[in-house]
Amino acid sequence: MEQRFANSWRMTVNEKKFIETALLSDLRTDGRGPFDYRNLTIQFGSEDGSSEVQLGQTRVMGFVTSQLVQPYRDRPNEGTLAIFTEFSPMADPSFEVGRPGESAVELGRIVDRGLRESKAIDTESLCVIAGKWVWSVRIDLHILDNGGNLIDAANIAALAALLTFRRPECTLGGEDGQEVIMHPPEVREPLPLIVHHLPIAVTFAFIGNQSIVIIDPSHLEEAVMGGKLTATLNTNGDVCAIQKAGGEGVLQSVVMQCLRIASVKAADITGKIKKAVELYKTSRDLKKIKRHPDSVNISNKLKDMEKPKLKLEKTSGSQSDDMEVESHSSKKDEHKCKAVIGGTSSWDPYSKVADADELKESLASQDVETPDQKMDVTPHEKQQLNVIDESLRDADPSPSLSVAAEAGEVKNKAESLSDAVKPKHKRKKKNLSNSDGS
Amino acid sequence: MGLKCLAQHYLKSTGPSFILTKKNKPLRRRTASLSKMEFVNPEGLRLDGRRPMEMRQLRAEIGVVSKADGSAVFEMGNTKVIAAVYGPREVQNRSQQSNDEALVRCEYSMANFSTGDRMRKPKGDRRSTEISMVIRQTMEACILTHLMPRSQIDIFVQVLQADGGTRSACINAATLALADAGIPMTDIVTSCSAGFLNGTPLLDLNYVEDSAGGPDVTVGILPKLDKVTLLQMDSKLQMETFETVMQLATEGCKAVASYIREVLLENTKQLESRRGV
Numbered sequence: 001m002e003q004r005f006a007n008s009w010r011m012t013v014n015e016k017k018f019i020e021t022a023l024l025s026d027l028r029t030d031g032r033g034p035f036d037y038r039n040l041t042i043q044f045g046s047e048d049g050s051s052e053v054q055l056g057q058t059r060v061m062g063f064v065t066s067q068l069v070q071p072y073r074d075r076p077n078e079g080t081l082a083i084f085t086e087f088s089p090m091a092d093p094s095f096e097v098g099r100p101g102e103s104a105v106e107l108g109r110i111v112d113r114g115l116r117e118s119k120a121i122d123t124e125s126l127c128v129i130a131g132k133w134v135w136s137v138r139i140d141l142h143i144l145d146n147g148g149n150l151i152d153a154a155n156i157a158a159l160a161a162l163l164t165f166r167r168p169e170c171t172l173g174g175e176d177g178q179e180v181i182m183h184p185p186e187v188r189e190p191l192p193l194i195v196h197h198l199p200i201a202v203t204f205a206f207i208g209n210q211s212i213v214i215i216d217p218s219h220l221e222e223a224v225m226g227g228k229l230t231a232t233l234n235t236n237g238d239v240c241a242i243q244k245a246g247g248e249g250v251l252q253s254v255v256m257q258c259l260r261i262a263s264v265k266a267a268d269i270t271g272k273i274k275k276a277v278e279l280y281k282t283s284r285d286l287k288k289i290k291r292h293p294d295s296v297n298i299s300n301k302l303k304d305m306e307k308p309k310l311k312l313e314k315t316s317g318s319q320s321d322d323m324e325v326e327s328h329s330s331k332k333d334e335h336k337c338k339a340v341i342g343g344t345s346s347w348d349p350y351s352k353v354a355d356a357d358e359l360k361e362s363l364a365s366q367d368v369e370t371p372d373q374k375m376d377v378t379p380h381e382k383q384q385l386n387v388i389d390e391s392l393r394d395a396d397p398s399p400s401l402s403v404a405a406e407a408g409e410v411k412n413k414a415e416s417l418s419d420a421v422k423p424k425h426k427r428k429k430k431n432l433s434n435s436d437g438s
Numbered sequence: 439m440g441l442k443c444l445a446q447h448y449l450k451s452t453g454p455s456f457i458l459t460k461k462n463k464p465l466r467r468r469t470a471s472l473s474k475m476e477f478v479n480p481e482g483l484r485l486d487g488r489r490p491m492e493m494r495q496l497r498a499e500i501g502v503v504s505k506a507d508g509s510a511v512f513e514m515g516n517t518k519v520i521a522a523v524y525g526p527r528e529v530q531n532r533s534q535q536s537n538d539e540a541l542v543r544c545e546y547s548m549a550n551f552s553t554g555d556r557m558r559k560p561k562g563d564r565r566s567t568e569i570s571m572v573i574r575q576t577m578e579a580c581i582l583t584h585l586m587p588r589s590q591i592d593i594f595v596q597v598l599q600a601d602g603g604t605r606s607a608c609i610n611a612a613t614l615a616l617a618d619a620g621i622p623m624t625d626i627v628t629s630c631s632a633g634f635l636n637g638t639p640l641l642d643l644n645y646v647e648d649s650a651g652g653p654d655v656t657v658g659i660l661p662k663l664d665k666v667t668l669l670q671m672d673s674k675l676q677m678e679t680f681e682t683v684m685q686l687a688t689e690g691c692k693a694v695a696s697y698i699r700e701v702l703l704e705n706t707k708q709l710e711s712r713r714g715v
Contacts, residue, residue: 105567117651118674227579229669239680242671246575246658249665252688259677 011223019224023212028221030056034214035261038149040269042160042276048190048284049165053157056218057147059091062139062157064165068128068180069136079126079134083112083158085141092146092219103150110243111141111155114199114232118240121162122194128170133180135167137193148219151230155201156273163277166190199240200269201232202262206248213250213258215265229255231262235270477635477647485646486515493630493642493690498610498701500618508619512611515644516601521611523619525591534590539583541590544574546608548597569605576629576658576668577612582622591621602648603631609658609668610694617702626698629658629668630690632683634675639686655680657687661695 019029026034038056045052049064071078085108087095095101100108115121126135139161141154169188173181205217205225217225227247232240239259244250478484488494494515503509506522513519529535546569550557577593593615595608609629616623633643635652648654653675658668666688675683 102567102571105564106571109564109568113672117672227575227667233677237677238674239671239677240674242655242669244666244669245572246577246579246668248579249660249663249667251664252666252684255666255669255684256681259680263677 011220015220016224019220020208023207023214028214028218030218034212035265037216037265037268038218040156040272042156042273044160044164044276044280049161051157051160051164052144053153053160055147055149055153055156055216057145058149058153059144059147060150060153060157061142061144062154062161063142064137064139064161066135066137066165066167068133068170071127071131071134076131077127077134078123080136081112081116081121081123081139082136083108083115083139083141085143085154087143091143095143095146106243106245107151107154108141110151110201110230110232110241111139111158113241113243114155114201115158115162118197118199118232118234118238120195120197120199120234120240122196125194126167128180129172129178132178137162137165137167146219148222149203149216152201152203152216155199155232156269159195159198159200160273160277162193163195163273164192164280166192197234197236197238198270198273199232199234200266201230201241202265202269203228203230204258204262206250209248211250211254213254215261229258231259233259233263233266235263235267237263475650477640477650478638484640486644490638490640491686491689493693494644496694496697498614498698500614500701500705506615506619508615508617508621510611510614510618512607512614514603514607514610514642516599517597517603517607517644518599519595519597519604519607519611521593521595521608521615523591523593523612523615523621525619526586526589526621527591529588529590535588538587540581540586540588542574542578542581542583542593543590544570544577544593544595544612546570546573546595546597548600548604552597552600569608572605572668572670573608573612576609576627577616579667580613580623580625580627580660581616582624585622591616600645602643602645603656605629605670606631606642606656606658606694610698614698614701618705625660625662626695627658627660627667628691628694628698629656630687630694631656632687632690634679634683639679639683641686641690653680653683655683655687657684657691659688659691659695661692 022029023034028034030038032038038058039054041054043052043054044050045063051062053060053062069080071080085100085104087100087104089095089097121137126137128134139158141158143150143154166185168182168185168190170180170182173179203216205214205221206212206227206229207214207221207225209226214221217228222228225247227244227250229242229244229250231242234240244255478490482489484490484492486494494517495513497511497513499511501509502511502520503522506524508523509521511518511520526540529541534541546566548557548566573593573595581591593612595612597604597608606629609627613626613628617626630641631643631648631654633640633647633652633654635647635650640647643654651673653671653673655675656668656670657666659666666684669684671680
């Protein structure tokens with residue numbers, strides 16, 4: 001029981017009458033037909049698993065994150081899926097700060113029911129060790145702007161975010177084979193979730209007692225409507241969830257008609273989501289080379305050697321840096337790619353570069369420093385080392401390079417290498433502590 | 439203990455309590471997976487001995503809370519719900535007052551002892567917030583709120599014993615309590631659930647059937663107008679199948695409606711005789 005009317009904006013009688021009478025002759029305030037959706041745009045953030053959906057004026061952001069947790073006792077081999085909604089007071093005057101209100105709870109429950117009860121996400125594939133560690137996937141839905149029909153927009157945002165989300169790969173190791181080794185995204189490609197089907201929520205509003213049915217109500221129409229029905233369907237013609245929480249009564253035949261319309265709309269929206277996700281995925285694949293920022297950085301630095309020294313100070317590789325390299329030396333990049341994919345190359349990196357031993361040492365010391373973190377140097381990492389050295393050789397500066405510069409560079413190299421290794425440890429540590437804590 | 443044993447044990451037991459499970463989320467935790475269990479045996483009987491289209495026994499009692507303006511207990515088999523209605527009365531929070539209609543409020547809660555494992559926090563979770571909202575909106579639709587401006591009606595429902603179909607039972611109890619309080623309504627609202635397990639549509643699911651993970655359709659109708667006001671569904675179901683299941687649930691609602699009318703009539707007769715007319 002909460003303050004439903006405290007802050008909400010009330011419509012004047014004139015406005016109400018206007019909307020109702022216009023609807024009687026199939027006219028809607030924004031010029032749509034009764035069964036037209038508003039414009040749908042799906043955008044993705046720079047990270048995996050974030051999406052922003054705009055449906056007319058409604059804007060919803062979806063964000064998916066994951067964490068290793070202990071499973072429920074009665075479902076030891078299944079990961080968990082949880083949905084959290086955030087109705088920002090910015091989005092609508094009636095949204096209040098603090099505990100989620102009724103509408104927030106309803107929205108979360110509808111999206112949750114559509115996704116979970118219809119088993120759209122394969123939760124068993126989220127299991128790492130049965131009864132011990134499973135992935136817990138969390139979907140955060142933030143309402144940024146309320147232009148009506150939040151449920152559909154939020155549902156689409158959740159789906160789009162889930163489709164692009166990838167969790168880090170982890171394997172079992174250690175003495176007893178029970179240690180979870182998390183592989184950072186640079187080492188192993190993260191894994192996407194297994195999504196069986198896409199349950200799409202389609203909302204209908206019933207206005208007046210003349211049984212006017214419209215799809216995708218705007219916030220004006222929501223203020224007028226007597227009841228609404230949200231049907232969640234997938235493209236196989238399955239009904240995944242239905243919610244009609246009281247309100248105006250409708251005939252059974254109308255409900256079935258709504259379902260049929262909804263299934264057409266669901267196919268439509270599914271197509272749009274898939275297209276957007278496909279576009280995002282291809283652009284992500286194109287950027288894939290950036291997953292090896294360490295090697296790119298060093299070569300970048302070496303290449304810039306003759307340029308003013310200030311540039312040498314660059315340590316962390318920003319996106320633009322990588323891009324530069326990509327465009328400048330595509331040939332080199334190709335070469336590097338080969339090395340990454342093709343495993344240890346026959347070429348011996350240590351014989352040619354003078355400071356290779358030092359590099360090795362620095363790496364080794366890194367490992368020695370953190371023996372208790374159970375970080376095993378996987379073949380991938382060795383490979384990476386190769387790549388780094390190779391890039392060093394590739395970018396081997398001209399003989400005119402002064403000794404002093406080289407010495408400085410060696411130092412730099414060592415630094416940047418340790419920089420490259422450290423984050424992994426950090427991440428692992430963080431993850432481990434995270435999972436321990438929970 | 440195997441699931442079949444569990445089921446047989448369930449058959450023998452009289453109370454619903456032992457099978458209800460775990461932690462804070464009593465009703466949504468699935469105890470059995472759909473494929474492992476037989477919910478309709480070859481003889482066509484369900485776990486508790488009913489036929490697929492048979493409802494559990496209904497029992498209703500009016501006037502169980504003396505202080506309330508209207509109250510009722512409604513039982514569907516082992517599910518037992520109590521409802522109390524206060525109002526129409528003055529609006530407690532002036533800012534919520536509406537000048538053209540009554541304010542309807544509803545609070546749903548489950549008693550600590552209603553499930554097998556004691557519930558730690560009987561209200562305030564997402565599920566009960568949603569059910570409160572659903573019941574409120576369902577009742578709002580049939581109450582003639584425009585006849586009682588600047589007033590409020592409070593509906594309190596509490597689940598005393600949970601054995602599946604609690605929200606249906608709550609709506610039925612709330613209807614009876616509203617009628618007992620003499621609040622003007624367009625029609626009574628009745629509700630019933632239906633499911634689809636082992637390829638058979640089943641009427642009025644109990645807890646074991648409900649927690650099997652199969653579809654669960656809860657329908658609330660206005661029987662005289664023959665209109666659907668409440669419709670909730672979980673899990674996956676083909677559209678054609680859904681239609682038959684919804685049809686079945688609607689039939690169940692109509693049966694509940696005729697029972698509720700009987701009870702109300704009986705109650706009125708008693709009042710009449712007490713007055714000595």
